[in-house]
Amino acid sequence: MTNDPKQFAGFITITTFTKLLFNITRRLIYPFAPEFARGLNVELSAITSIIAINQATSLLGPVGASFADKYGYRILMLFSLGLLTIGTFAVGLIPIYSVLVICLFLAGLAKSIFDPSLQAFIGNFVPFEKRGQIIGITELSWAGSTLVGIPLAGVIIERFSWQMPFLIIGGFSLICFFIILKVMPKDKKETKPSENKTKTESRTQLITNWKTIIKNRKVLGILSFVFFMSLANDNLFVIYGAWLEQSYHLSLAAIGFGTVFIGLSEILGEGCTVFFSDRIGLKKSIIIGGFLCTGAYFLLPILNIGLAYVLAGLFLVFFTFEFTIVTSMSLSTELVPELRASTMSAFFAIAGIGRVAGAFSGGIIWSQFGLLPICLISGFCTFAAIISILVGFYENKSDTITKF
Numbered sequence: 001m002t003n004d005p006k007q008f009a010g011f012i013t014i015t016t017f018t019k020l021l022f023n024i025t026r027r028l029i030y031p032f033a034p035e036f037a038r039g040l041n042v043e044l045s046a047i048t049s050i051i052a053i054n055q056a057t058s059l060l061g062p063v064g065a066s067f068a069d070k071y072g073y074r075i076l077m078l079f080s081l082g083l084l085t086i087g088t089f090a091v092g093l094i095p096i097y098s099v100l101v102i103c104l105f106l107a108g109l110a111k112s113i114f115d116p117s118l119q120a121f122i123g124n125f126v127p128f129e130k131r132g133q134i135i136g137i138t139e140l141s142w143a144g145s146t147l148v149g150i151p152l153a154g155v156i157i158e159r160f161s162w163q164m165p166f167l168i169i170g171g172f173s174l175i176c177f178f179i180i181l182k183v184m185p186k187d188k189k190e191t192k193p194s195e196n197k198t199k200t201e202s203r204t205q206l207i208t209n210w211k212t213i214i215k216n217r218k219v220l221g222i223l224s225f226v227f228f229m230s231l232a233n234d235n236l237f238v239i240y241g242a243w244l245e246q247s248y249h250l251s252l253a254a255i256g257f258g259t260v261f262i263g264l265s266e267i268l269g270e271g272c273t274v275f276f277s278d279r280i281g282l283k284k285s286i287i288i289g290g291f292l293c294t295g296a297y298f299l300l301p302i303l304n305i306g307l308a309y310v311l312a313g314l315f316l317v318f319f320t321f322e323f324t325i326v327t328s329m330s331l332s333t334e335l336v337p338e339l340r341a342s343t344m345s346a347f348f349a350i351a352g353i354g355r356v357a358g359a360f361s362g363g364i365i366w367s368q369f370g371l372l373p374i375c376l377i378s379g380f381c382t383f384a385a386i387i388s389i390l391v392g393f394y395e396n397k398s399d400t401i402t403k404f
Contacts (some may be wrong), residue, residue, distance in 0.1 A: 007183055011183050014176060016116055016141050017141070017172075017176065018114070018176045020144050020148075021172055021176065022110065023111075023145035024145045024150065024153065027149070028153055029054070029104065040095065040096070040097045040100065040341060050100065051105065053105055054104045054109070054369030055352055055356050056356065057211075057352075059349050060078055073117045073118070076117040077113075077114070077180065080113040081110070081114070081173055081180065083109060088103060088107065088166040088172055090165070091103035091104075092164070092166035092167035105380075112271055112345070112348055112352075113345075115344070116340075116342075118138065119138075119340070119344045122135060122333065123334065123340045132274070132277035132278040132285075133275075135329055136270050136277065136326055136335070140267060142270070143269075144267070146262060146294040148226060151260065156168070161323060166302075171334065190262040195263045208311050211337055217392055218392050221345070221388050222331065222347065222392060223350045224385070224392065225328060226328060226347055226350050228381045228388060229324065229354065230350075230351040230352075230355045231315075231354040231358040232297065232377070232381035233321050233355075233356065234357075234359045235361055235362040235374060236362065237358075237362070238363055239366040239371075239374060244310070248307045248310070260313070260320050261311055262314060264315070264321040265315040265319040266318055268319050268322075270321030270323070272319075273322075273327050277327045282327055283331060283389070285327045286327050286328050287386060289327065293324055296316040297379035298339070298376070299315045299376050300314075301372050304371060313333070361377070
């Protein structure tokens with residue numbers, strides 16, 4: 001992987017923690033939106049609108065991350081950490097609504113740049129047969145934000161104020177910036193552009209990169225896959241709290257515990273990616289996980305006969321989803337090796353569009369028709385994701401893609 005395995009292990013550890021900070025910042029607003037509204041003296045709708053802005057930043061990620069293929073992954077990762085640090089410190093020190101909007105916009109944009117840049121960097125340093133394991137380790141930060149970050153933030157907000165978590169995140173982000181600056185190995189290849197290149201030539205190169213990606217059938221297959229998977233998951237995720245509250249009369253604290261339960265399922269799914277995806281094969285793991293996830297969505301209405309059964313069904317849904325989506329990230333890093341950051345940023349951008357579409361559809365469908373259509377739509381969308389993979393990766397047996 002590198003000439004110094006210990007240094008690389010330290011790098012993976014600190015970047016996983018860094019991703020944890022990004023994920024906590026992104027997810028913090030969901031459970032504590034009412035407290036944010038009270039603290040800023042605004043309507044709750046003003047806070048929830050920020051969520052849409054935060055989600056929309058994933059569409060801007062490709063613009064920034066495409067520069068990583070040209071200038072280097074290291075500089076883009078440090079730049080995104082700088083954005084997170086500035087944004088979180090700003091909202092922690094200046095409790096104004098407009099500052100919060102800007103803070104979460106910067107944090108969302110920074111995450112959309114950091115994630116594909118890190119995964120592209122790992123693609124450069126880690127052999128393909130180990131890539132699922134390493135990327136799976138870094139993705140433990142997503143479940144960790146629910147298991148550890150959000151509960152701790154709740155305690156901090158209760159004892160101090162809603163601003164304090166941002167100040168703490170800003171402090172840790174600054175520390176991570178300097179650690180990554182010290183321990184991160186340099187990019188394998190020199191990616192800095194020639195000084196003789198004009199701005200027009202640079203723009204032409206960026207356009208050429210995107211044309212190369214879009215013309216790749218496997219890339220189109222994985223982008224279609226992640227769109228449908230993300231749509232299906234958010235279609236359910238945005239209404240599961242209302243479902244539990246309405247059907248089983250759970251308190252907010254109990255629903256919060258359910259979120260921790262989902263975090264456990266996510267970390268198990270990521271753990272299975274670490275230990276099994278490379279052994280089974282990445283493409284085969286995605287297909288198996290996709291079919292299991294489809295079945296889990298269809299099973300939910302049947303399990304809606306008791307809280308224990310429902311929680312088991314939700315556990316299965318989020319476990320299979322996380323295993324499948326994290327494995328697909330590993331596969332995506334090898335589709336266009338010379339343009340990994342651009343490919344991964346497109347992956348996250350399309351996933352963001354899927355999440356926005358799912359959140360929008362889920363709220364409307366739930367209010368008009370209830371649970372059954374939600375589960376059916378999520379199940380069929382997941383099945384469409386499987387079809388996208390099969391069509392996009394269909395090759396003759398002699399083709400090298402079969403190693404995936």
